[in-house]
Amino acid sequence: MSGISRAVTKRFSSTITIKPTPSKTHLHQPLPSSSFPSGYLLTGVHAGVKKKAEVLDVGIILSTSKRPTSAAACFTRNAFKAAPVLVCEQVLAENIGKARAIVVNSGCANAVTGKQGMEDAWAMVKETDALLEPLTSDTGVHDTLVMSTGVIGQNLPISKIIASIRSQQRDQKTRSLGSDFNSWERAAKAFMTTDTFPKLRSRVFTINGVEYRMAGMDKGAGMIHPDMGPPSIGSLHATLLGAILTDAAVSPRSLQRALTYAVERSFNSISVDGEMSTNDTILLLANGAAAERAGINVQEIDEETNPSGYELFRQELTEFAIDLAKLVVRDGEGATKFVTVTVKGASTYQDAHKVASRISTSALVKTALYGEDANWGRVLSATGAAPLSAPLHPDRVSVTFVPSDGSTPLPVLVNGEPENVDEERASEILRLEDFEILVDLGGGDDAEVARYYTCDFSYEYVRINGDYRS
């Protein structure tokens, strides 16, 4: 059977109904300065990577604590790692889990940029190192981690970026580094590409009687977005970046273990369209400045020497990372639903996570959510397609739709048998903006429950990509 090759040129119009996207203004509110970790200076500036004047596109975060700052990172598992990712890996390896600064640019991903891309990423690191003096390591290693997001396949306008970093030198009138809400917000804005609001959160917690603070920002949007550069040069796509800062003192190895644990349950538990990008990076700095604030000597949190303190820290970090990650889902273009997919009763946490991931990223499930359809058949298909460590028992699987308003959950499948469902009630739950799909695989409660966060697949998704040329 041969293909028919012809240009499709005719177009015609049709009227359709689009559901409005829920308002997002409540997701970005001012935060009290007393909730921000001590010992950090931040800013966001307009370097000119993005064309539009005044739009912030370079962000700088410095740790000014006298103590060494531990650093941890999680990177994309994509085989094509962007230059900034490769440079970060090297900096952390040489500096054995320490770093004092983060520099980020948006508007250009510095990915698939060859040798020049690597040189440019190192240049950003060195220029930011210079801002840290006299706090930089004297061992000759670098202290800065770098992130980029934006168009792939284009080189950075590196001279503009270098100029903007130099504008933050101590002796410059243009220096805008600060520690108030406005400074944190400017840094968060510099991350943004397709995001519709800067994603910034803070948190205060206590361990062993000492108060610690954590704040962070991330970027990413739950749906893909149109290309912003000429198509065949390269394209933008939903990179996930995050920077979390705390004034707790944590050993490098425990910081990394805690971050890996937290990322699995947060940034790796959200449905964003498409694959893990070439640039995905989550960074975490812990500078121990809480001790300075408290005026006391605080021992570093470490899993070996203080297991209960470590577990409390890891728990706080995980909940915080989940909060940040959820913002990405809520910012899905055109998304009208925020759905939590909970999987219990698996053999292992990894199995539960695989099932939750499969359900949450299934196009069939996501369009059903958009159509407000309590569609357990598609949830089941996705469940049954996940490659698990132990076989599923179809006659032990139950699916329940759980409303977020506290009213009675609705079982639709119980131990493999479909229920006679009250259609009215199903529609009621599915019309809510927030609800939960609870899947019990029937294997008991030994394994940790997995929670995944997803949004619906909307018409906007395709319209943007299909019609942007018209």
Next chain:
Amino acid sequence: MSGISRAVTKRFSSTITIKPTPSKTHLHQPLPSSSFPSGYLLTGVHAGVKKKAEVLDVGIILSTSKRPTSAAACFTRNAFKAAPVLVCEQVLAENIGKARAIVVNSGCANAVTGKQGMEDAWAMVKETDALLEPLTSDTGVHDTLVMSTGVIGQNLPISKIIASIRSQQRDQKTRSLGSDFNSWERAAKAFMTTDTFPKLRSRVFTINGVEYRMAGMDKGAGMIHPDMGPPSIGSLHATLLGAILTDAAVSPRSLQRALTYAVERSFNSISVDGEMSTNDTILLLANGAAAERAGINVQEIDEETNPSGYELFRQELTEFAIDLAKLVVRDGEGATKFVTVTVKGASTYQDAHKVASRISTSALVKTALYGEDANWGRVLSATGAAPLSAPLHPDRVSVTFVPSDGSTPLPVLVNGEPENVDEERASEILRLEDFEILVDLGGGDDAEVARYYTCDFSYEYVRINGDYRS
């Protein structure tokens, strides 16, 4: 951060532009009776599973050859297997790779139907066995394979189906079993659910001087479709079913090995939305009737005793299965593109297949295709996310867009470096209905090339699911 729970009730209108779907009439043409394999009787009838009068919903295929008929099958890997799948597995196991008949119904998948579902599937088998007398095995095993497709979670209207099978008994005036094109077409129509045309193909080939014929039908559509029953009872989703019949004589074990090989390169190499369903089944019967037609004694094709004959048969079967599978892609609702994704230079065929699959099923890539965007960045991301047996070398990867009209291919990425692409030319190729995306992983030509067939992600996809309630 708490969720906001409120019903989203306001709707508003907006005008958008939809591209027309290419015509499909050329995909269904009459086939010459001389191309159909000997020794088969077929029909399609209206039992009443589907509500609409006269719509065919039960299909029957009988092998009337005097020789035993070898049978092979490939089934869904989903953990939730529908009753007909479980019954087929049992029939083939008991009958050690032989079967003489296939019965199929559309309109109801007989999935998630418990004990009753199993009883109903066995009833369909027994009633069809009765049509075979006196050719049925006298060893007490069953001779019929059963398939179902349609709504999940609802029981079959089994009495209607039984009545329709009995209507084909020898002594019935209603008997419509035949061997002409019309009979084959009726059977193919009985498979259809969301298909817009019956998918039927035939093929003639020669091995060792003997002419053989092969014909078959499949069903499935490249895009998902709206639910056809009340939503929470269950839903329809894109099940892939296929039945291939040949008059070659092939040993059961070689038939199974050939089918597994062919399915990997055909039905497992097409992008259909969503997961493998609860019902996916491909069946293959080989009844040896070509010998009767030729009036000669022909030895059974077997990999051990006749390796070259086996390889030729396997090749013909694979090409035929690819033809049938491509029809499913071309029938994607609203799809405007037919794209072949070719991956060469991998370490193994399995790696090449994984990369091709990742690219072909990526929502990011598919919407780019709809937008006629030569987007190598998304192709690259999908490539880099596939879990391979050997690591990728980013600086050895090349991506080329190949037009189907014989004009010059367009390289967009060569050995990891982006090309300066002629935008006009890129648009020209992407405006064609058919083209190829060629990815070379740079590992040389030792491994077999993988070819995957996909269509674009269109607005229709979401509109159908999002608006079906309005």
